[in-house]
Amino acid sequence: MMRFSVLDNLAAAIEGVGSEQFYPSMCEYLRGCLEFDNVIVVIFVGTNVPHIAHARHYGPDVFRFVDEQYLSGAYLLDPVYHFHLRRGDAGLYRLLDVAPDQFRSSRYYKWYYGRIGIFDEISVILPVSRNTTITISMGKDSSSESTFSQKAEEGLRKHKSVIMAVLKAHWNALDAPHLTIPRATSLADSLREELKGNHGISISTRQAEVALLILQGHSSPSIGSQLGVSTETVKVFRKQLYRRCDISSQAELFGLFMPMLGRANIAK
Missing domain, CATH: 1.10.10.10 (Winged helix-like DNA-binding domain superfamily/Winged helix DNA-binding domain)
Known part of the structure; x- marks a missing residue:
């Protein structure tokens, strides 16, 4: 039954390619591959303020500070944002895979991640053009009070090629313009x-x-x-x-x- 459910959700995501229903459907498919407590889709374009394409929490509202804190400036210290800027390779990453060596002890981590209550995070990261990256971050919070097991992560990785292919198909279906980002002051x-x-x-x-x-x-x-x-x-x-x-x-x-x-x- 679970396998059928995952395939059903995948079919819905494929049917939603190019439409506003894509990311909600895609995230339901991903939740069948990896049991998470929250998910957020963030699109990074150059050094612009990130765009939140979709967010959903199944327990406490871990995204309550997104508008007033993350988008207003906190993203500038976000490891995923900096991974996007240095054009890291497409893949599935745990937060600490892309974070600095002392990230967990940093004031930023305690101030932002400590307050929102996310215990663990695995992100799909896909550069889709020279200045644009699609990210889907799946988190564990106080709903489960646990981190993702190695077995759960390995289960998600079995779907990697499908995840990337469907995301690329959606981006191409949007016929998104290749934005030219003006050179910004550092x-x-x-x-x-x-x-x-x-x-x-x-x-x-x-x-x-x-x-x-x-x-x-x-x-x-x-x-x-x-x-x-x-x-x-x-x-x-x-x-x-x-x-x-x-x-x-x-x-x-x-x-x-x-x-x-x-x-x-x-x-x-």
Whole structure:
């Protein structure tokens, strides 16, 4: 009966290709492949504010902060958003597969993921053009108070080729225009301008880059790898940054920069 149900839902998704019913039907098909508590479809186009194509929760409303916090600026620190920007390969990924090495201990993780109550997440990530990525993130929350088992993940992976093929078919059926995204001011430079204008604090572009990587959850060695410098050099940048901002912790750094992220993005 379960197998028939999965095939039935797949048929509904295929019938919905190119229509507004596609993502709801696709997510029902996916739930037959992997038992999840919530699901959200996010479309990333260049550096634009993400588009939420579909969201559904079967327990507590884990998406209650999406509009006021995620879309207003928190997405700029999201690991999946940065995976999209660096044009990662299509596939099925757990959140920690694409996140920085210290993501779970970052202030951002505790502030956003800790508040929404998602315990685990597996995402379908599919770049569909040079600047567009479709993502479908399936989560576990307090409804089940557990993470996805390896067996459950392996069961989903058996459907990978079908999932990707149907998503590609939907995108092609939309005849979506290949949007040309204008070159944007770097986020680091936008934040420098915000910091100078609102707090009278001047920092270098490199110091702003280090600040963003710290907030994303990168350790000093990981930041060094990202920027092509030594760990010791990163520590020097970090000390200079904290001294310039008159702060002494990541929590204070987060408190200083987070309100500016949304405004900096709007300025692009």
